[in-house]
Amino acid sequence: MRSKISKTPGGQNLADVPAADFPIDRLFEKRIHSVLQSRASDSATAHRHGTLQAIRLTDIPIVTKKELLAWCRHLPAHVVRGKGVVSLIGSSGAAAPYSLQLSGGKAVVSPLPADCGKEPVIILIGPSLDRQEIREFYEKLIHQ
Structure with a gap:
């Protein structure tokens, strides 16, 4: 060993x-180069150094679990991992914080304490992420 x-x-x-x-x-x-992506800024540029890239999505809208999982299923295949905190509309109609884990084409959301204080953000990781392609998927989520 x-x-x-x-x-x-x-x-x-x-x-x-x-x-x-x-x-x-x-x-x-x-080891990982990242790109900040939000509605407020379109000036993010992808770094092509190394094997993996990370794109950070902010200003995540409040959606249902079904809408979020549908969005995750349609992400490009080269998004190999994702993590984040999202606000989802619960069965009561009120928004609640959830953790999001993406891996191997599967998405899992788990409830977080209501007072966790975390801002919604999604980090997507993969080789050769195309900023424009991710932005288009991101815009679909925002405009649902």
């Missing part, structure tokens, strides 16, 4: 390096 553990820049196995000696610049190395 030790032979499969990557080496530090100094040549040591990571398993043999005390936690305090791990190179801080390697720990905070940027």
Whole structure:
């Protein structure tokens, strides 16, 4: 197993390096590039560095669970993961916060405490995300 553990820049196995000696610049190395997407701004640009990209959707409208899941099913196939907090219209007709998890083409929503204080946001992750394509899917959700 030790032979499969990557080496530090100094040549040591990571398993043999005390936690305090791990190179801080390697720990905070940027591996995912993100794009902020909202109704208020159309100036976001996609970064093409690395293997994965993340797009952050804000200003998420309040929709029903059925509408949200339908939207998730129609996302491009190269969206491999998604997470977020959304407000959904519950059976009582009032909006309530839910967590959203997307993975492997499946979407799961779970209720959050009403006082969680989290703003609605969805993060979509995948290789070669097309900002315009994601924006079109995002606009469909907003204009439902």
